[in-house]
Amino acid sequence: MITNEDYIRYEPMVYKIANKFKNNIYKLEIEDLVQIGSMGFIRGFNTYDDTRDCKKDTWIYSCIKRAILREFQNLKRIKRQSLANSISIDTPIGGLDEDITIADTIEDININVSDETIDKITIEAYKKEVNMILNGIEHYIAYETLFTDKTLTEVSASKGIEYSKAKHIQNKAFRELKFKSKLIRSKYMELKEQEAENNIINLYKDPAKSIYIHEISKELRNKYRHELDVIDTIQTIFDGLDTYKRNKVIQGFILSLDDIVEAKDLFIYKTIAEGNRAYLKDKYSFSDIYFVEDRIKNTISKNKDLVYDLWISFNDNYKEDLNNEFDKSIIFDR
Numbered sequence: 001m002i003t004n005e006d007y008i009r010y011e012p013m014v015y016k017i018a019n020k021f022k023n024n025i026y027k028l029e030i031e032d033l034v035q036i037g038s039m040g041f042i043r044g045f046n047t048y049d050d051t052r053d054c055k056k057d058t059w060i061y062s063c064i065k066r067a068i069l070r071e072f073q074n075l076k077r078i079k080r081q082s083l084a085n086s087i088s089i090d091t092p093i094g095g096l097d098e099d100i101t102i103a104d105t106i107e108d109i110n111i112n113v114s115d116e117t118i119d120k121i122t123i124e125a126y127k128k129e130v131n132m133i134l135n136g137i138e139h140y141i142a143y144e145t146l147f148t149d150k151t152l153t154e155v156s157a158s159k160g161i162e163y164s165k166a167k168h169i170q171n172k173a174f175r176e177l178k179f180k181s182k183l184i185r186s187k188y189m190e191l192k193e194q195e196a197e198n199n200i201i202n203l204y205k206d207p208a209k210s211i212y213i214h215e216i217s218k219e220l221r222n223k224y225r226h227e228l229d230v231i232d233t234i235q236t237i238f239d240g241l242d243t244y245k246r247n248k249v250i251q252g253f254i255l256s257l258d259d260i261v262e263a264k265d266l267f268i269y270k271t272i273a274e275g276n277r278a279y280l281k282d283k284y285s286f287s288d289i290y291f292v293e294d295r296i297k298n299t300i301s302k303n304k305d306l307v308y309d310l311w312i313s314f315n316d317n318y319k320e321d322l323n324n325e326f327d328k329s330i331i332f333d334r
Contacts, residue, residue: 002042002045002046006045007038007041010041010045010060013041013057013060013061013064014034014037014038014041014064015034015037017037017061017064017065017068018030018033018034018036018037018068019033021033021068021072024072025217025218026072026075026076026189027189027192028071028075029175031175032175032178032179033068035175035179036067036068036071036179037064037065037067037068039067040063040064040065040066040067040068041060041063041064043063043067044059044060044061044062044063044064045060047063048060074182075185075189123147125183126146126147126183126184127143127147129177129181129183129184130142130143130146130147130177131143133176133177133180133181134173134176134177137159137161137169138169138172138173138176139173140155140159141155141156141159141166141169141170141173142170142173142174142177145170152166152167152170193217193220196216196217196220197220197224200216200220200224200227200228200231201227203231204224204227204230204231204304206301207230207231207234207235207238207300207301207304208238208297208298208301216228229308230304230305230308233307233308233311233312234300234301234304234307234308236250237250237253237254237300237307237311238297238300241254241293241296241297242293246273251269251273253310253311253314254266254269254296255269255270256310256314257299257300257307257310260299260300260303260306260307261296261299261300262295262299264284264288265292265295265296265299268280268284268288268289268292269292269293269296272289272292277289
């Protein structure tokens with residue numbers, strides 16, 4: 001029988017193993033991995049046989065790791081299925097022990113079911129999952145914020161709970177649902193994939209936007225290979241464009257864009273990069289000087305594909321020049 005002392009002793013091991021998989025492609029957060037690893041620990045602790053040719057710690061370590069890897073395999077299988085496949089018309093609405101299926105709610109299979117009816121059936125399936133998995137205050141907060149028009153502020157006030165505490169309870173409840181419900185986890189992953197795809201599309205339209213893209217699946221990376229390459233290149237250029245960073249390679253590239261960027265902006269940018277900002281004050285307006293980088297970024301964003309091609313060519317030439325300089329130095333040293 002596992003005691004609190006047993007868990008406290010092995011808790012660092014669980015966290016250490018979970019941390020190894022924190023950058024997983026399935027978007028499981030560290031809290032989820034720890035929870036999965038803890039289940040593996042319980043199994044390992046309870047199934048250890050001291051007659052095995054294996055130390056107890058080694059056995060428990062392997063059980064924790066296997067539990068996480070097994071969950072990845074489950075997610076890999078689930079990911080191939082769409083939400084529609086996840087909710088078959090033969091799936092019991094009330095769970096595996098119920099006799100009523102979605103098919104039973106459709107009077108005539110030949111009659112087209114409206115989207116509204118399907119949405120209602122789907123929502124009822126989600127409600128059933130929430131009712132089966134959660135209880136107490138976690139169930140109340142999750143259910144009310146998911147299936148009613150109440151905000152979290154209203155729900156927390158109705159129970160006399162501080163908003164920050166209610167938010168913590170809600171997050172815990174959502175993690176529990178995501179971990180224990182294949183239906184919800186499948187939909188969650190589908191939504192995260194959609195979010196990542198939308199972020200890629202929006203960033204490609206305007207690379208100057210501040211949008212963080214979470215880990216991208218292999219499918220999305222293959223689908224948007226060119227767009228991601230362009231985004232990565234343009235944002236690398238933007239990172240080095242700041243005159244205070246003194247990135248000579250990227251600043252040199254910016255100055256080579258005389259067919260794209262206005263001559264006035266290039267002159268102002270070059271003068272600032274050389275440390276002669278004061279020289280500009282008598283010749284140009286405040287906005288001309290202080291917003292020159294923003295104007296250059298906008299110009300690059302509008303011509304991103306051309307800039308991408310020019311950057312590849314510029315970078316290749318720069319590397320070639322470096323190699324030539326290196327070869328000359330070798331000859332000189334001799």
